[in-house]
Each structure stands twice: as C-alpha cells, then as structure tokens.
Amino acid sequence: MTIKVIIAGPRGKMGREAIQMVENTAHFELVACLDRKNSGKTMDKNIPVYEDPDKCFSEVKADVLVDVTTPEVGFKHTEAALRHGIRPVVGTSGFTPEQISTLSELAASKNIGCIIAPNFAVGAVLLMQFAKMAAKYFPDVEIIEKHHDQKLDAPSGTAMKTLELIKETRTAKTQGHPNEKETLPGARGGESEGVRIHSVRLPGLVAHEEVLFGGNGQLLTIKHDSMNRQSFMEGIKLCIDEVMDMDKLVYGLENLLNLNN
Ligand code: NAP
Numbered sequence: 233m234t235i236k237v238i239i240a241g242p243r244g245k246m247g248r249e250a251i252q253m254v255e256n257t258a259h260f261e262l263v264a265c266l267d268r269k270n271s272g273k274t275m276d277k278n279i280p281v282y283e284d285p286d287k288c289f290s291e292v293k294a295d296v297l298v299d300v301t302t303p304e305v306g307f308k309h310t311e312a313a314l315r316h317g318i319r320p321v322v323g324t325s326g327f328t329p330e331q332i333s334t335l336s337e338l339a340a341s342k343n344i345g346c347i348i349a350p351n352f353a354v355g356a357v358l359l360m361q362f363a364k365m366a367a368k369y370f371p372d373v374e375i376i377e378k379h380h381d382q383k384l385d386a387p388s389g390t391a392m393k394t395l396e397l398i399k400e401t402r403t404a405k406t407q408g409h410p411n412e413k414e415t416l417p418g419a420r421g422g423e424s425e426g427v428r429i430h431s432v433r434l435p436g437l438v439a440h441e442e443v444l445f446g447g448n449g450q451l452l453t454i455k456h457d458s459m460n461r462q463s464f465m466e467g468i469k470l471c472i473d474e475v476m477d478m479d480k481l482v483y484g485l486e487n488l489l490n491l492n493n
Contacts, residue, residue, distance in 0.1 A: 234259055235472055236294045238318070240266035240285075240309045242275070245461055246300035246323060253465040254298075260472060264292040266301075266309060285309050289316035296472050299324050302384060307331050314338045314346060319478075321471040322348040323464065325389030336481040345478025349485040350389030352467025356441065357485045359456040360394045363443040366452055367402035370445030374407075374421070378432040378440040386431040387422060390441055393484060395427055398443075402427075439463075 237254050241247035242265040254260045264280050271283035282288035289297075289312055297313040297320045299306045306324030313320045314335065327335075332348060339346040351357060367373055377391040387395075407426045414420055421430035439458040444451065458464065467485050474488050482488070 234261050235296055235476060236261050236263045236292075237472060238262075238264045238266060238288065238292060238294045238297045238313075240297060240299040240306070241301035241324075242267055242281070244300055246464065249461040249465060250298050250300060250323075250468060253469060254472075257469060260469075263294050264288055266297075268305070285312040286316070289313060289318055294318050296321055296475060298468060298472070303327060307335075310335055310346070310348075311338060314342055314344065317342060317344060319344050319475040320346045320348075321468060321475055322346070323352055323468065325350050326385035327389075332481070332483060336483075339481040340479075343479045345475040346481040347471045347475050347478070347485075347488070348481065348483050349467065349471060350393045351439075352464035352471070352485060353439070353456070353458050354467060354485070354489070355463070356390055356439070356456045356458065357467075357489060359441060359443065359454050360390070360397050361486060361491055362454050363394050364397040364401055366443075366445050366454065367398040367400075370447050370452060371402045371405050372407050372446040373398060373402065374428040374430065374444050376430045376432065376442045376444070378434070378437045380437050380439075381433045381435050383433060386433070387429045388431065388439070388441070390439070391429050391431070394441065394443060395424055395429065398427060399425060 237260055239250050254262045266288055267281050270281045273281050297318050299309050300323045303326030310320045310322055375391050377388045404425045421428040442455045444453050
C-alpha cells in the first residue's frame, strides 16, 4: 500500500531532508506541502503548496502529515490534521504537556494514530533509556544538550524527555552544596527536582546530548551525537509506517522500538 504524505515545513532543514526520504521510499508518495509562503504554487513534480492547513487537508487526499516546523504552528497543523482524519508524525519540538494532552484526547476521540517524537534518532532514544536505567543507581545527574544556534526552544525536547524518564527511576533529591550561590545568573542551568539542564547553542553543532551521573569516586557519562539530519530520517520513516496501524497518540520513538529483547 502506498502511504500518501504531506510535509509541513518543506523549506526547513528537516523538511528538505524529509522530502528526499519520502521521495526515495518506494511505498511513500509526497502529495502536498504546508508552508507559510508560496500558497497556490507547485514544487517539483507538481506537488501543490498550501498555507492554510484546513484547505490543504480537505483538498488533498493524504494519510500522514509530517510536521517539522515551529511549536506554535506545529500544534495548529497537528490539531487540524487529526480533525481531518490525517495521522500526524510530529518532529517539531517544544509542545507543552497541556498541548500534548489536548492532542492525545483528539486522537483518541478520532480513533487514529499520532506520533510525537522529540527525537527521531535511534541512538538518542537509546541514550534516554540508558539514562533512565542509570538514574535508579545514580540520583546525582546533570544534562548538557548542545544544538545549532538557530534552535528556537531551550532546553531541547530530547533533554526534557530525558528528564521525564530519569524522574521515573531517580529518588528526588537536591543536588550540589546547600549554600551554593550563582554569581552569574543561570550559571547552574535550569533546574527541575534538583536535576540541572544546560543548553549550549553554537553554529556548527547539530544535536548532541550528554547525561552525566556522579557517584562516590565514579562518573558515568552517556553521550549521543547527531552529525547531520539524516540521523533522524530512519525514525521518521518508521513512524510513518507505524502510525498507520495505531489508534491513539504515542509520545516518544522508544514506544515503537522493541527494547526488551
Ligand atoms: P528550520 O530549518 O528553521 O525549519 C522550520 C521551517 O518551518 C522553516 O522553513 C519555517 O519557514 C517553517 N515554518 C514556519 N512557519 C510555518 C508555517 N506556518 N507553515 C509551514 N512552515 C512553517 O528548523 P529545522 O531544523 O528544520 O527544525 C524544524 C523543527 O524540527 C524544530 O522544531 C526542531 O526542533 C525539530 N527537530 C526535531 C528533530 C526530531 O528528531 N524530532 C530533529 C531536528 C529538529 P521560514 O523558513 O519561512 O521561517
């Protein structure tokens, strides 16, 4: 069966890579793009471009929306796609827990799949799982995430997801010295239940994360680097296939991987 795909954010770094991946996958077909300009124009191979998601989703027969845009607009696209019975695969990071729960309810009410994945790189998903395992034994932990300087949200969706998973096994505690004082505000990073997250933004970086666990006389570091955006495409491909057989929202690529065998 051919899966008909709409891509939102086609001029972006992820969008351009996703278009190539869809075009190079025999059982996927690119049927339209959602952009914030060029409405009414067509791309190569006569692919129509829309600015209005409702118009796009009602005029084009599609199975899946891949959204790689910005948090504000990505939420609107995802919500509109679900209303139109199109299954979203969302790479856009920065959705709030409230937005995810709104989309979850909408997907359930429509009985269709939706995947929101803060990170489509399998290695990053494994890093998060390993961090969750380690946090049970190493409750002193800090996360350093590094991204290119055009990234809009901080901390990254992956760092927030890592934090969420760490909290599932870590015993909550305050870290560092009780009398610790920042002489430069923000020097100790963001904080949640004692865990610190540091966001680095520099040109030249793509997407990198390190989770550092400290213990008595030992340090455990778990690290993942995405060198380019191709690292995310296998995950998007898997999600496009899987979302077709799902009837609810799933948050996180780890839920689609068989991690127990
Ligand atoms: P990017 O290069 O800035 O691309 C974003 C694109 O969205 C831009 O082309 C932007 O248009 C477009 N856009 C803005 N408003 C829009 C609208 N109303 N309709 C359609 N498109 C619109 O960023 P990127 O690096 O590709 O990343 C895109 C998103 O994916 C970000 O949220 C990023 O954090 C996320 N991401 C996720 C993963 C993952 O594995 N889940 C990996 C990497 C990135 P303009 O060019 O006109 O501004």
